[in-house]
Every structure is written in C-alpha cells, then in structure tokens.
Amino acid sequence: MSETKKPVSRRSFLKTGGLAAGAAAGALATPAIVSAQETMTLKMQSSWPSSDIFQEMAKQYADRVEAMSGGRLTVDLLPAGAVVQAFQVQDAVADGVLDAAHTVTAYWYGKNKAASLFGTGPVFGADASQILAWIHFGGGKELYAELVQDILGLNVVGFFALPMPTQPLGWFKDEITSADQMQGLKYRTVGLATDIMQGMGLSVTQLPGGEIVPALERGVIEAFEFNNPTSDRRFGAQDVSKHYMLGSYHQAAEFFEIIVNKDLYESLDSDLQAILEYAAEAANTANYGLAMDQYSKDLQALMSEDGVNVHRTPQAIMEAQLESWDTVLQDLTQDAFFKKVVDSQKEWSERVAFYSLMNQADYKLAYNHYFPGKLDS
Structure with a gap:
C-alpha cells in the first residue's frame, strides 16, 4: 500500500520549523547566558x-x-x-x-x-x-x-x-628664589626626578605619599613634592610648610x-x-x-584658609632643572633601550609640541584680560 503525502502549508512549516529552530537556538544560547551572568x-x-x-x-x-x-x-x-x-x-x-x-x-x-x-x-x-x-x-x-x-x-x-597636571616643585620652609637655596636640602621625590634633583645638589629620599609627613616630623626630609594641591592638603602639608612652589620640570608629564x-x-x-x-x-x-575641580578648589583653600604662600617657581630654577636633565640623559642614554625610548619621545615631541605651541591660544593673556592682577598678586 502506498503512502499518500499531504502537502505542507507554508504557515504550518513556519510555525513548526520556527518552534524547532527557536528551541535549538535556546539550547545553544542557554550556556552563553549562564556564562554572561557569572562574575x-x-x-x-x-x-x-x-x-x-x-x-x-x-x-x-x-x-x-x-x-x-x-x-x-x-x-x-x-x-x-x-x-x-x-x-x-x-x-x-x-x-x-x-x-x-x-x-x-x-x-x-x-x-x-x-x-x-x-x-x-x-x-x-x-x-x-x-x-x-x-x-x-x-x-x-x-x-x-x-x-x-x-x-x-x-x-x-x-x-x-x-x-x-604639572607637579609642583613642592613645599619649603622659605620661598625658593634661586637654585643655590636648594643645595643640600633633604628632599622627597621619586623616579628620574631623583636623579635630576640630586644633580642640582639636593639630598633626595624616595618615599610613598603616606610616609612624607612622618619623615618630615623625624627630620628625614626638609622639603618635598608629592603631586597636587588636593593630595598635599589632605595629608597635611600645610601644617608643616607654608611655602608652596608651583611649576617644575621634574615631573611634568x-x-x-x-x-x-x-x-x-x-x-x-x-x-x-x-x-x-x-x-x-x-x-x-x-x-x-x-x-x-578639586585641585583648583584646594589651591584656593590653601591660600585663603591655611595661610599658605603660593609662588610660581622662578624660570632660573627651571632652567637649572633642564641642565640637570641634560646631564642625566647623557649618562642614561648609554643604555640602548633607555636611548630608544628617549629618542622616540623626542621625535614625537618635536612634531607634536611644535603643532601645539604654534597653534594654541595665549591662555595667560586671556586670563589676565578677564581677571586682571590675580596672577601677579
């Protein structure tokens, strides 16, 4: 006896086929969903x-x-x-x-x-x-x-x-007006800043931020930098020093x-x-x-509430830092990998900084226009 095949309607096929496909897809998707929920x-x-x-x-x-x-x-x-x-x-x-x-x-x-x-x-x-x-x-x-x-x-x-942002030169007992004043100072910093500040005649100790104030209290250091007005204010820099020097080449990037x-x-x-x-x-x-937001607020608070004297680091000191960098680089670029990195940064800076310095607006001029006398006060 021969079997007579019934024609399958398109609607029936889509319905049953869709259910089967959906079930298969669900079986495949389930492990992925479980995986996605794992933490x-x-x-x-x-x-x-x-x-x-x-x-x-x-x-x-x-x-x-x-x-x-x-x-x-x-x-x-x-x-x-x-x-x-x-x-x-x-x-x-x-x-x-x-x-x-x-x-x-x-x-x-x-x-x-x-x-x-x-x-x-x-x-x-x-x-x-x-x-x-x-x-x-x-x-x-x-x-x-x-x-x-x-x-x-x-x-x-x-x-x-x-x-x-550029890290300040740091905190000192007196305003620093020349590189000569820094000779022999026991100073805290880290990294290559250690080398350049030692090259300027400072005695440098590397410490994490949490150890700075105890080191000051013990006389291990006399001056220091950490990073920014907020961090400095939170660990109490203003309680041990009243002169804050802003601007430096020791850690500017x-x-x-x-x-x-x-x-x-x-x-x-x-x-x-x-x-x-x-x-x-x-x-x-x-x-x-x-x-x-926070650095600018805390700098204002250091001046208005904590009696801190904020100074711009003199250009002569920053020129001395650049000269110290020259000496440090001359030494350390004897190492092939160190030289490769420095050469790469120098090539990049020559092109990128040229564009930026040639193109950027004079922001200081604009600030002085709208807020006259504040930068000089």
Missing part, C-alpha cells in the same frame, strides 16, 4: 592611602570596569598597605598575590630606570596629554611592553590613565599605570580584556574632570 572579582590594590584623591580616581576606573562589564567583573579595590606596601604592588601583581594594581611607573624605577620614562621622564616641550598620546599612537605602548615583559620578564600587562596579572588577563574573554583596557580611557575623562 569574577579582581583583587586590586593601589599605591595610595584610602584618604587620597588618587584612591577616588582608582575607584572611577573600577566603577567603569564593573558598569561596562554588566557586573561580570567586579573590583575589590584596596588602599596602599592592605596587602603589600605602595612600592611593592608590581611584584604582587606579577606573582598573582594581587590581580591588579593602580600605581605609577616611577614607583618601580629601581628595577630599570627606563620605567620612569613612562610617566616621569624629560620634558621636550610636550605636556602630559601629548606624552599619553605618544603611549597610544607614537610607539610608547609597544616600548612599555618590551620593557615589562621582554627585558624584565614580568607577568603583567598595563594601561595608562590621567595625564596629570606623568599618568597612572593600571596593571593586571598577565595570566589572568589572557584567561578572560576578549570583551572583558577590552573592558579592562578601555575603561582606562574612560577613567581618563573622569579623572581629569575630578582633578580640575
């Missing part, structure tokens, strides 16, 4: 005390990672000293003791002085924003990876955020370094890797906005 918590420590504005900036990064990942990545952000000391976070991340850290390259410059070129290097006319652009577009990212992974063999990957354990990073899905990287760029904007 991983990254243990991240900064190099900053919990009270420092830098810790707030680190949190701006952590918040963006969590939001951009839809909660798949959460960040347990800890302050300096919670697991390791401020200068030890790089080793802790490389060894897997920490998953990530928020720091600056100058804090591990003892491993290789070229580290300081990725944040506290010489000034060839380009500012911090332009040197951060060199990181992304001028070969800096590749040179950083070569230093960290190939030369030092460290199990980390790193990203950068916040082109920092720094930014944060955000590092992640390389094995952990490479184990993540590609979208999460991208989030860890590009959240640094998102934090850039948030960090800078917070800095402009």
Whole structure:
C-alpha cells in the first residue's frame, strides 16, 4: 500500500520549523547566558592611602570596569598597605598575590630606570596629554611592553590613565628664589626626578605619599613634592610648610599605570580584556574632570584658609632643572633601550609640541584680560 503525502502549508512549516529552530537556538544560547551572568572579582590594590584623591580616581576606573562589564567583573579595590606596601604592588601583581594594581611607573624605577620614562621622564616641550598620546599612537605602548615583559620578564600587562597636571616643585620652609637655596636640602621625590634633583645638589629620599609627613616630623626630609594641591592638603602639608612652589620640570608629564596579572588577563574573554583596557580611557575623562575641580578648589583653600604662600617657581630654577636633565640623559642614554625610548619621545615631541605651541591660544593673556592682577598678586 502506498503512502499518500499531504502537502505542507507554508504557515504550518513556519510555525513548526520556527518552534524547532527557536528551541535549538535556546539550547545553544542557554550556556552563553549562564556564562554572561557569572562574575569574577579582581583583587586590586593601589599605591595610595584610602584618604587620597588618587584612591577616588582608582575607584572611577573600577566603577567603569564593573558598569561596562554588566557586573561580570567586579573590583575589590584596596588602599596602599592592605596587602603589600605602595612600592611593592608590581611584584604582587606579577606573582598573582594581587590581580591588579593602580600605581605609577616611577614607583618601580629601581628595577630599570627606563620605567620612569613612562610617566616621569624629560620634558621636550610636550605636556602630559601629548606624552599619553605618544603611549597610544607614537610607539610608547609597544616600548612599555618590551620593557615589562621582554627585558624584565614580568607577568603583567598595563594601561595608562590621567595625564596629570604639572607637579609642583613642592613645599619649603622659605620661598625658593634661586637654585643655590636648594643645595643640600633633604628632599622627597621619586623616579628620574631623583636623579635630576640630586644633580642640582639636593639630598633626595624616595618615599610613598603616606610616609612624607612622618619623615618630615623625624627630620628625614626638609622639603618635598608629592603631586597636587588636593593630595598635599589632605595629608597635611600645610601644617608643616607654608611655602608652596608651583611649576617644575621634574615631573611634568606623568599618568597612572593600571596593571593586571598577565595570566589572568589572557584567561578572560576578549570583551572583558577590552573592558579592562578601555575603561582606562574612560577613567581618563573622569579623572581629569575630578582633578580640575578639586585641585583648583584646594589651591584656593590653601591660600585663603591655611595661610599658605603660593609662588610660581622662578624660570632660573627651571632652567637649572633642564641642565640637570641634560646631564642625566647623557649618562642614561648609554643604555640602548633607555636611548630608544628617549629618542622616540623626542621625535614625537618635536612634531607634536611644535603643532601645539604654534597653534594654541595665549591662555595667560586671556586670563589676565578677564581677571586682571590675580596672577601677579
């Protein structure tokens, strides 16, 4: 007996076929949905005390990672000293003791002085924003990876955020009017700034921010710089010194370094890797906005409420700094990798700073036009 086949209507096919396809798709999609709902918590420590504005900036990064990942990545952000000391976070991340850290390259410059070129290097006319652009577009990212992974063999990957405003020359017992006054001063700074300030005759000690005031109280240092009016005011600089010198070439192009354990990073899905990287760029904007708002407020408060005398560092001192940079570079560029980084930055600065300096408006002229006498008061 032969079987008579019934014709299948298009509506029936679409209905049954659609259900079957939907069921199959659902079976395939279910594991992905479960995976997307899984969360991983990254243990991240900064190099900053919990009270420092830098810790707030680190949190701006952590918040963006969590939001951009839809909660798949959460960040347990800890302050300096919670697991390791401020200068030890790089080793802790490389060894897997920490998953990530928020720091600056100058804090591990003892491993290789070229580290300081990725944040506290010489000034060839380009500012911090332009040197951060060199990181992304001028070969800096590749040179950083070569230093960290190939030369030092460290199990980390790193990203950068916040082109920092020029860091003040610092806090002194008296106004500094000439380089001669600085001879023999016991002074705190970090990174290559150590070399250039020593070249100017200062006795330099490297300390994390949280140790500065205790060192002043013990007489270990007599003068210091940290970074900005907000950080300085929060740890009480105004209580131990009353003369604040603004403007310097010792650290005029720094930014944060955000590092992640390389094995952990490479184990993540590609979208999460991208989030860890590009959240640094998102934090850039948030960090800078917070800095402009808070730094300017605290500078005014230092003057009006705390009795601090704010001075512009004389040009003669900055010229002396440039001469000291020349000597330091002559020495350190004997190292082939150090020279390669410096040459790259110099080539970038010659082109980029030329454009910027030739093109930018005279902001000081405009400020004096609308707020006459304030800069000279």
